Amino acid sequence: METDADEAPLLAEEPLRPGSCSSELELREFRDRYVIRSLDGGGAFAVARSDGSLRPLSPEEAASGSDCKISRIYGVAGMIRMLAGSYILVITSRKDAGSYQASTVYHVNSMKFLCCNEAIKHLTSQEKRDEAYFMSLLRIAETTCGLYYSYDRDLTLNLQRASKLVAGRVHKPLWKQADPRFVWNRNLLEELIEAKTAQFTLKHGPVRITLFSRRCNRRLGTRMWRRGANLEGATANFVETEQLVEYEGLTSSFIQVRGSIPLLWEQIVDLSYKPRPSIIEHDEMTKVVQRHFHDLSQRYGDTMVVDLTDKQGDEGNLSNAFAAEMEKFPNIRYVHFDFHHICGGGNFHNLQALYDEVEETIHKQGYFLMNSKGEILLDQSGVVRSNCIDCLDRTNVTQSFLARKSLDSQLQRMGALSSAESISQSDGINDTFKKLWVEHGDELSLEYAGSYALKGDLVRYGRQTLPGLIKDGMSALSRYYLNNFHDGVRQDALDLISGYYTVSKSSSSPFQIVGFESAPYLPVASAIIVGGITVTTFTLSQVGRSAQHLISSIICAGLTAGVVALVKANGKQFCSRPRLCGLI
Numbered sequence: 001m002e003t004d005a006d007e008a009p010l011l012a013e014e015p016l017r018p019g020s021c022s023s024e025l026e027l028r029e030f031r032d033r034y035v036i037r038s039l040d041g042g043g044a045f046a047v048a049r050s051d052g053s054l055r056p057l058s059p060e061e062a063a064s065g066s067d068c069k070i071s072r073i074y075g076v077a078g079m080i081r082m083l084a085g086s087y088i089l090v091i092t093s094r095k096d097a098g099s100y101q102a103s104t105v106y107h108v109n110s111m112k113f114l115c116c117n118e119a120i121k122h123l124t125s126q127e128k129r130d131e132a133y134f135m136s137l138l139r140i141a142e143t144t145c146g147l148y149y150s151y152d153r154d155l156t157l158n159l160q161r162a163s164k165l166v167a168g169r170v171h172k173p174l175w176k177q178a179d180p181r182f183v184w185n186r187n188l189l190e191e192l193i194e195a196k197t198a199q200f201t202l203k204h205g206p207v208r209i210t211l212f213s214r215r216c217n218r219r220l221g222t223r224m225w226r227r228g229a230n231l232e233g234a235t236a237n238f239v240e241t242e243q244l245v246e247y248e249g250l251t252s253s254f255i256q257v258r259g260s261i262p263l264l265w266e267q268i269v270d271l272s273y274k275p276r277p278s279i280i281e282h283d284e285m286t287k288v289v290q291r292h293f294h295d296l297s298q299r300y301g302d303t304m305v306v307d308l309t310d311k312q313g314d315e316g317n318l319s320n321a322f323a324a325e326m327e328k329f330p331n332i333r334y335v336h337f338d339f340h341h342i343c344g345g346g347n348f349h350n351l352q353a354l355y356d357e358v359e360e361t362i363h364k365q366g367y368f369l370m371n372s373k374g375e376i377l378l379d380q381s382g383v384v385r386s387n388c389i390d391c392l393d394r395t396n397v398t399q400s401f402l403a404r405k406s407l408d409s410q411l412q413r414m415g416a417l418s419s420a421e422s423i424s425q426s427d428g429i430n431d432t433f434k435k436l437w438v439e440h441g442d443e444l445s446l447e448y449a450g451s452y453a454l455k456g457d458l459v460r461y462g463r464q465t466l467p468g469l470i471k472d473g474m475s476a477l478s479r480y481y482l483n484n485f486h487d488g489v490r491q492d493a494l495d496l497i498s499g500y501y502t503v504s505k506s507s508s509s510p511f512q513i514v515g516f517e518s519a520p521y522l523p524v525a526s527a528i529i530v531g532g533i534t535v536t537t538f539t540l541s542q543v544g545r546s547a548q549h550l551i552s553s554i555i556c557a558g559l560t561a562g563v564v565a566l567v568k569a570n571g572k573q574f575c576s577r578p579r580l581c582g583l584i
Contacts, residue, residue: 021075021151021152022038022039022040022151023040023074023151024038024039024040024072024074025037025038025039025072025073025074025075025076025090026039026070026071026072026073027070027071027072027073027090028062028065028068028069028070029068029069029070029071030049030065030067030068031049031067032048032049032050033046033047033048033049034046034047034049034088034114034116035047035057035062035065035068036073036076036090037057037059037062037063043056043057044056044057044058044059044061044062045057046061046062047086047088047114047116048116049115049116049118050085050116050118050119051085051086051116051118051119052079052081052085052086052087052088052116071092073090073091073092074091074092074093074094074106075090075091075094075149076088076089076090076091077089077090077091077111080138080496080497081503082117082131082134082135082503083120083123083127083130083131083134083503083505084117084118084119084120084123084127084131085115085116085117085118085119085120086116086117087113087114087115087116087117087135087138088113088114088116089111089112089113089114089141089142089497090111090112090113090114091108091110091111092109092110092111092112093108093109093110094106094107094108094109095107095109097148098210100150100153100155100210100212100244101153101159101251103150103151103152103153104150104151105148105149105150105153105155106148106149106150106151107147107148108144108147108148108149110142111141111142111144112142113138113139113141113142117131126509126512127505127509129509129511130509130510130511133511134496134503136489137489137492137493137496137497138493138496138497140489140490140493141493141494141496141497145443145446145447146215146443146444146446146447154178155182155212155214156178156179156181156182156214157178157179158212158214158240158242158253158255158368159242159244159251159253159368159370160253160255160368160379160380161179163368163370163374163376164376179214180217181214181216181217181218182214182215182216182217182240198210198432198433198435198436200428200429200432202247202411202416202417202429205247205248205416206247207245207246207247207411207416208244208245208246208247209243209244209245209246209407209433209436210243210244210246211241211242211243211244211436211437211440212241212242212244213239213240213241213242213440213443213444214239214240214241214242215237215238215239215444215447216234216235216238216239216240216259217498218230218232218234218238219234219235219236219238219260220494220498220500221236221491221494221495222448222449222450222482222483222487222490222491222494223237223390223448223449223450223479223483223487224267224268224269224275224483224487225487225488225491225577225578225583226260226491226583227260227265227266227267227277227583228260228261228262228263228264228265228266228280228584229260229261229262229263229264229288229289229292229584230288230584231264231282231284231288231584232288232291233262233288233289233290233291233292233293233294233295234292234295235259235260235261235262235292236259236260236391237258237259237260237390237391237392237444237448238257238258238259238260239257239258239259239391239444240255240256240257241255241256241257241258241399241403241440242254242255243255243256243403243406243407245407245410245411245414247411247414247415247416248414248415248416249371249372250369250370250371250372250377250414251369251370251371252367252368252369252370252378252410252413252414253367253368253369253380254367254368254380254403254406254407254410255300255367255368255380255383256383256384256385256386256399256402256403257296257300257383257384257385257386258385258386258387258391258395258399259292259385259387259391260387260391261307261309261318261319261322261387261389262288262289262292262293262322263279263285263288263289263318263321263322263325264279264280264282264285264288264584265277265278265279265280265318266278266280266583267389268572269483269484269487269571269572269575269576269577270571270572270575271484271568271571271574271575272571273480276314277314277315277317277318277389279317279318279321280583280584285325286325286328289325289326289328289329290329293329293332296383296385300380300382300383301365301380301381301382301383302364302365302381302382302383303332303333303382303383303384303385304332304333304334304335304358304361304362304365304382304383304384304385305326305332305333305334305335305385305387306335306337306354306358306384306385306386306387306398307319307322307323307334307335307336307337307387308337308338308339308386308387308388308394308395308398309322309336309338309339309387309388309389310338310340310341311336311338311341315389318389319336323336333361335354335357335358337353337354337357337398339388339394339397339398340394342354343397345464346457346463346464348397348401348463351397351398351401354398354401355401355402355405358384358402359405361382361384362384362402362405362406363409364381364382365380365381365382365383365384366378366379366380366381367380367406367409367410368380369410369413369414378413384402386398386399386402390448390449391448392441392444392445392448392449392453392454393441393445393453393454393455394455396437396440396441396444396445396453396455397441397455399437400434400437400441403437404423404424404433407423407433408421408422408423408424411423438453438456441453441456442456445475449479449482449483450478450479450482450483450486450487450490451475451476451478451479451482452471452475453475454472454475454476455472456468456471456472484575484576485575485576486576487576488575488576488577488578488579489576489578491578491580491581492578492579492580495578495580495581496580500580500581501580501581510579510580511579533560
């Protein structure tokens, strides 16, 4: 991920050295234009506030003029065009999040869009309403969490792929080197790379562990509005997680991936706590699965699928359909492990049964290892693809377990541990490793579901604790609220900034209401329900004093029940839902 946009040569036009970007910029805001210039030897350009047109500037032009507001920014993420003009996204604050291969990695603290929309006065009243809604989506995009970047290192490539870049490609700008699946600002595409680092000492030498998770942009979205795969085989919440280990000049990498079940399916919110998932009937279902796994095999080699879903109920129907499709691909190993049934009650140690089943394949796939000279000693020849329904909680617990097993092998091969030793024998090191994966799970969950991950106790302690149960309960309530009443708008924001929806004056407004719109009436219905329950309770307590109170209680109870039934029957219409793009 990098901070120069690939729709205009903003920061990459005059790099300090091949592939690098300007790390500090000055923003000068004039009445008719914005001027952005590098403070460390790069170029400069102006943006017209009327329509967003760009013009390169000489150093003298960039420094001229005094009637302006001057501020420091740390990157230009790109530009998006809407009805009234253009909006440019800039990074306004950052913090040091660690390092990767001797390059500093930054976390984006805050961003803002610069408006170049003076043409708004020429829009029709409907276009002005549409533009106002689009701008509200941009404000949501400004608050996106989990964004990381480097000015001189491509974070989108795992170590094994980066080490095999052809010489000519290394000297290209970062955005041309990058894996487009994971580039955040490819058409202002949100690339969720989260980096977590821990360090400890073994045999008097420091060991550094870094987790990089790269979230794919091909089916970007929120938890309930992006499920399964699209027709091209790209799945929701697809994340490549790389566990990087550095010890005495040796660097090792172990990669796992996760992603939604690669079928065409949906789970539309309807005010129920757990909406029923349903499979979308389509003639190309098998081709969708084939496209997905062909892409994985091309990128990672042999793939082993670990399906953690329930075998019973609605989830079981989806799991059985997945298993049936996988029978058509005998070259791909499919392993089903009913996590809730086998590890129920916090029996995290039962994951050993899964590891015993897949250990031989994981050892065969191996991990990547290179020395301080850049010489490749080992290659990872395949990948484990894990999934549950959300690919969050159960998946994170399982991936952390497999990652710990691999870490032992990596450290033994590097000489940091003997063949009989494990990090689990050291409480301090084991706790550090678990904390790393708990934080990693929380970051991914915040990006997809809007809340912290559940089952964090299973990773941290191997069992469920009372504080953990309380935290899980609060996270579950948060997910329920966001999924039902907020994520539709958030999905629109993602579709807008990612380019899946293109604003055009020639298209009809996507926000015109056709038919009955229930959502605005939800607060009224909620007030009636709460008020009805309160009045019913009060009048029932007074029944012994007068028959009139009994009649009042029956009327209030009937009214309340009627409103509850109405809301339940029209649950989907009361929920926040996206308006810009379809489900697949």
